Amino acid sequence: VDLAVAWLGIQMDNPLINASGVMCRTVEELEALRHSAAGALITKSCTLEPRKGNPEPRYASTALGSINSMGLPNAGYRYYLDYARRYDHEHGKPLLMSVSGMSLEDNLEMMAAFDEAALPVLVELNLSCPNLPGKPQIGYDFEASARLLAEVSKVYRRPFGVKLPPYFDPVHFGEMADVLDGCPSIGFVTCINSIGNGLVIDLERESVVIRPKDGLGGIGGDYVLPTALANVREFARRLPGRHVIGCGGIRSGREAFMHILAGATVVQVGTCLYEEGPACLARIRDELVYLMQDKGYRTLTDFRGRLRTL
Numbered sequence: 001v002d003l004a005v006a007w008l009g010i011q012m013d014n015p016l017i018n019a020s021g022v023m024c025r026t027v028e029e030l031e032a033l034r035h036s037a038a039g040a041l042i043t044k045s046c047t048l049e050p051r052k053g054n055p056e057p058r059y060a061s062t063a064l065g066s067i068n069s070m071g072l073p074n075a076g077y078r079y080y081l082d083y084a085r086r087y088d089h090e091h092g093k094p095l096l097m098s099v100s101g102m103s104l105e106d107n108l109e110m111m112a113a114f115d116e117a118a119l120p121v122l123v124e125l126n127l128s129c130p131n132l133p134g135k136p137q138i139g140y141d142f143e144a145s146a147r148l149l150a151e152v153s154k155v156y157r158r159p160f161g162v163k164l165p166p167y168f169d170p171v172h173f174g175e176m177a178d179v180l181d182g183c184p185s186i187g188f189v190t191c192i193n194s195i196g197n198g199l200v201i202d203l204e205r206e207s208v209v210i211r212p213k214d215g216l217g218g219i220g221g222d223y224v225l226p227t228a229l230a231n232v233r234e235f236a237r238r239l240p241g242r243h244v245i246g247c248g249g250i251r252s253g254r255e256a257f258m259h260i261l262a263g264a265t266v267v268q269v270g271t272c273l274y275e276e277g278p279a280c281l282a283r284i285r286d287e288l289v290y291l292m293q294d295k296g297y298r299t300l301t302d303f304r305g306r307l308r309t310l
């Protein structure tokens with residue numbers, strides 16, 4: 001069995017990446033990932049200036065997954081750009097950089113700096129970044145998304161990707177696919193970000209479990225697998241010339257296989273990585289190998305995108 005993947009000019013010896021935001025905020029965390037079984041690594045979404053993020057507790061796990069309202073704690077884009085400058089791109093694993101500006105101007109300033117640096121990295125622009133007051137996140141505002149991508153494409157002259165929030169309506173799949181189809185610079189889409197604004201309740205305490213937003217937070221883990229798989233399959237169908245990165249609910253070789261079957265080129269692991277640590281990546285990789293052997297597949301291309309319908 002060969003797990004190798006080559007896409008958008010990068011070579012990975014297996015399709016597993018950390019989800020942006022998990023175990024990737026500091027150089028120490030990124031180095032631990034680089035020494036793990038990950039096929040590639042991605043940095044925590046960065047902003048123009050460093051941010052402390054929201055007051056804790058801001059993450060909690062449950063039997064079925066996680067809830068978080070971290071509030072974009074990060075060291076600022078210069079820190080991650082510096083890490084990328086010193087990174088051994090030649091011999092190391094591919095490095096992806098996540099960007100999540102607090103405004104259009106911040107996104108453009110960061111993307112222009114990344115363009116100037118001309119590093120062999122892939123940028124994943126987080127469309128869950130905040131919009132103007134009174135407007136939903138960028139990813140749920142189709143005009144704002146189109147405007148942002150058009151402006152970014154002018155200052156960042158190489159292919160880049162977007163991290164998408166989950167959509168739940170065929171009309172929305174179509175509208176967002178049209179926006180992305182109209183932007184030739186988009187080489188990949190990552191589906192999905194956490195399902196926004198869920199509420200987890202601690203029954204004993206009769207209380208919420210995280211402090212920000214009176215307990216509201218992005219949901220990850222087992223809860224989101226069906227939604228993640230639907231978004232992967234729907235965007236892979238609508239954007240045949242672009243890659244889809246699958247993210248959401250991957251905790252074993254089984255869900256990794258499902259995401260790839262649904263059309264994902266490679267996959268990202270979030271909640272499971274947060275809870276189990278980087279050793280989960282070797283476990284998931286091995287489980288994927290065994291599953292492929294059981295099914296008689298030799299490479300990922302033998303089954304990628306071949307989900308049967310009835």
Ligand SMILES: CC(C)(C)CCc1c(C(=O)O)[nH]c(=O)[nH]c1=O
Pocket residue numbers: 021045068069070071072073100126128129130193194218
């Ligand atoms: C939700 C935002 C804070 C606007 C973006 C950063 C982010 C966060 C976060 O930093 O709270 N958590 C997620 O699950 N997904 C995200 O994209």
